[in-house]
Amino acid sequence: MKLGIFSFAHMHAYSYAEVLQQVAGVELAVVADEHEARGQEAAARFGARYVRDYQEALKTDLDAVIVCSENAKHAEMAIAAADAGKHVLCEKPIATSVEDAWRMVNGCEKNGVKLQTAFPIRYSTPVRHVKRQIDGGEIGQILALNGTNRGQNPGGWFVDNTLSGGGAVLDHTVHVIDIMRWYTGSEVREVYAEIGTRFSNTPTDDCGLLTLEFANGVIASHDPSWSRPKTFPTWGDVTLKVVGTQGVVKVDAFAQHSTYYNDQSGRVNYLGWGNNADLQLVAGFIDSIRRDQEPLATGLDGLRAMEVALAAYESARTGKPVRIQSAN
Amino acid sequence: MNVVVVGAGFMGTVHAEWYTEMQDVNLLGIVDASAERAESLAKRFGARASLDLGAVLESSRVDIVDVCVPTYLHKDYILQAAAAKAHVIAEKPLALTAQDAKVCIDACEAAGVRLFVGQVVRFFPEYKQIRELVAAGGVGQVGTARALRGGSFPQGWNNWYKDPEKSGSMIVDLMIHDFDFLRWCFGEVERVYAKSLGGGQLSGMDHALVSLRFKSGVIAHVEGTWAQPAGFATEIEIAGSLGMVQHKSSESITVQLQKREADKQSAGVEIPSSPLERSPYYLELAHFLDCIRGKAEPLVTPDDALRALEIGLAAATSARTGGVVELSGPIEGGMSV
Known part of the structure; x- marks a missing residue:
């Protein structure tokens, strides 16, 4: 199977290219990137052909593409790929507007290609373990959830609203x-949502707090802040606490690590030793194409999650809770 | 100084124990609605047991009345103590409504007696240290704060914690600790939004998620729980432009005792602890006594206690109505803050 990566603007592209080498029967054939130096370097590093224009890559015999461009460019690339009959794995957030996301979902459906949202956390072994515990009734009925996905401000296009969307x-x-x-x-x-720019003088928000209610009455909160200091021992975290009628389960997706006190760098770092969720994600995408099955996290899943983030911005703008129409 | 402890339950026992450790303090009496409980605790400390605070106040010179009864009973005892010109130490929350809290504060002021409220988190060294670090600019401009407190459902006399009419619900009873601490760190709260399981509805559990926006811009998340099958834990994290400080009680277990069951067959029990020479409760009570003696300025004022209560009431209102509660506007009971 031949894959292309469309843009290395998002740093996750490097990880996906890396893990692709470990998936049997898969070749990273093309790197398309409008940023020539970046694209050529990546193509050379991963043994792929470089093209500047992704449209050119779509004329080749690629089976699928991984879209890792700036968020605002996802829709254009994914829809073009779908129209060319290529399956699509798209970096998150899937898009920057609900309209774009729907065009992507519909475009892929119309062309009979897979659209998967790059949600590696769905593939995380501890996160899947908890899914099985919940489905097996270990904590009874879910009542409340408390999540965090903190990190550090990546800078660059991530803090340019026209490219990132937020x-x-x-x-x-x-x-x-x-x-x-x-x-x-x-x-x-x-x-x-409460949203702010508190950690640095950055053009976008850098912290927030979401308080949520699900259609089935479950209450939840989520902290998406870029609040980890430079000295934090790793990039950030993904944690989720689930309170149920019969128990409580907490998952810390990246807790499988050793702690390395390094005098040579003057730093303390976590060295992860858990399963590589990016590998599981990419392998899962390839598998869903080979077996012609629905991906574990679809384009629609990407759309629904993005919708919540966009509603959070609206809430912060209006100062009021925002109802999501599709869930009501 | 002659002290009378009202309420021979969990907190009354803790307070009584520490008073007997202090010099110049005479634990004069224990008052409780149950003669048996009052007598049992009084006997342990060589104090007088009584069913009636009024009788004790009439028959003896009482310097301090320490009110450790369930919250809905605070006001009557505080007013009695003030009328008898005794200083008052009251457990948190001061009252169940802002009006009642104000009545207590005014009565003590009018009687010329001091009023202290047991916002004990201010006396926990880990919280005090974090506040000092943050106040000194140790994490730069603060962006976000997260606090957690809770464990299993507390067992109290007549299961009073379960009745929001008596305890004010977990948000008011338990989370007030973190509301007070965060306000101590970041100043006044602008608005509150909250979701809760609505304690008392589901048997034996409650859980709440509270969003606070401070006037300073700080965003805080406060999680309170009485929904865990076991244990008790606290966590606090404050992140800013130049760093972050965090504390988790689960990571401060300095002594971990494991005991084998006598039958050597069943699993043993673990008893974690984090001992200090002086308990925060001791430090709190000793500080209140120093204030009464004129040797210290209060670390927590009655107004602080009222404000913390108002945040809690705002959170409870938000959880109930689904709306955002602005603290500059009127809150439940029509009181303007």
Whole structure:
């Protein structure tokens, strides 16, 4: 199977290219990137052909593409890929507007290609373990959820609203909302959010707090802030606490690490030793194409999670809880 | 100084124990609605047991009345104590409504007696340290704060915690600790939004998620729980432009005792602890006594206690109505803050 990566603007592209080498029967054939130096360097590093224009890559015999461009460019690339009959794995957030996301979902459906949202946390072994515990009734009926996905301000296009569509709240809301939807089997019906720019002089928001209610009555909160200091021992976290009628389960997706006190760098770092969720994500995408099955996290899942983040911005703008129509 | 402890339950026992450790303090009496409980505690400390605070206040010179009864009973005892010109130490929350809290504050002021409210988190060294660090600019401009407190459902006399009419619900009873601490760190709260399981509805559990926006811009998340099957834990994290400080009680277990069951068959029990030479409760009570003696300025004022209560009431209102509660506007009971 031949894959292309469309843009290395998002740093996750490097991780996906890396893990692709470990998936049997898959070749990273093309790197398309309008940023020539970046694209050529990546193509050389991963043994792929470089093209500047992704349209050119779509004329080749690629089976699928991974879209890792700036958020605002996802829709254009994904829809073009779908029209060319290529399956699509799209970086999160899936888009920057509900309209764009729907065009992507419909475009892929119309062309009979897979559209998967890059939600590696769905593939995380501990997160899946908890999904099985919940489905097996270990904690009874879910009553409340409390999530975090904190990180550090990535800078660059991430803090340019026209390219990113939003700051920390868009960047770091979607993963955990996706898991909350997956665990509860319900949609977010109401969002309240406090949003701010407190950690640096950045053009976008860099912190926030979402308070949520699901259609089935479950209450939840989520912290998507870029609030981890430079000295934090790792990039950030993904945690979720689930309160049920029969018990409480907490998952810390990246707690499988050793702590390394390094005098040579003057730093303390966490060295992860858990399963690589990016590998599981990419392998899962390839698998869904080969077996012609629905991906574990679809384009619609990406859309629903993004919708919650966009509703959070609206709530912060209006100062009121926002109802999400599709869930009501 | 002659002290009378009202309420021979969990907190009354804790307070009585520490008073007997202090010099110049005479634990004169224990008052409780149950003669048996009053007598049992009084006997342990060589104090007088009584069913009636009024009788004790009439028959003896009482310097301090320490009110440790369930919250809905606070006001009557505080007013009695003030009328008898005794200083008052009251457990948190001061009252169930802002009006009642104000009545207590005014009565003590009018009687010329001091009123202290047991916002004990201010005396926990880990919280005090974090507040000092943050106040000194240790994390730069604060962006976000997160606090957690809770465990299993507390067992109290007549299961009073379960009745919001008596305890004010978990938001008011338990989370007030973190509301007070965060306000101590960041100043006044502008608005509150909250979701809660609505304690008392579901048997034996409650859980609440509270969003606070401070006038300073700080965003805080406060989680309170009485929904865990076991244990008790606290966590606090404050993140800013130049760093972050966090504390988790689960990571401060300095002594971990494991005991084998006598039958050597069943699993043993673990008893974690984090001992200090002086308990925060001791430090709190000793500080209140120093204030009464004129040796210290109060670390927590009656107004602080009222404000913390108002945040809690605002959160409870938000959880009930689904609306955002602005603290500059009127809150439940029509009181303007």
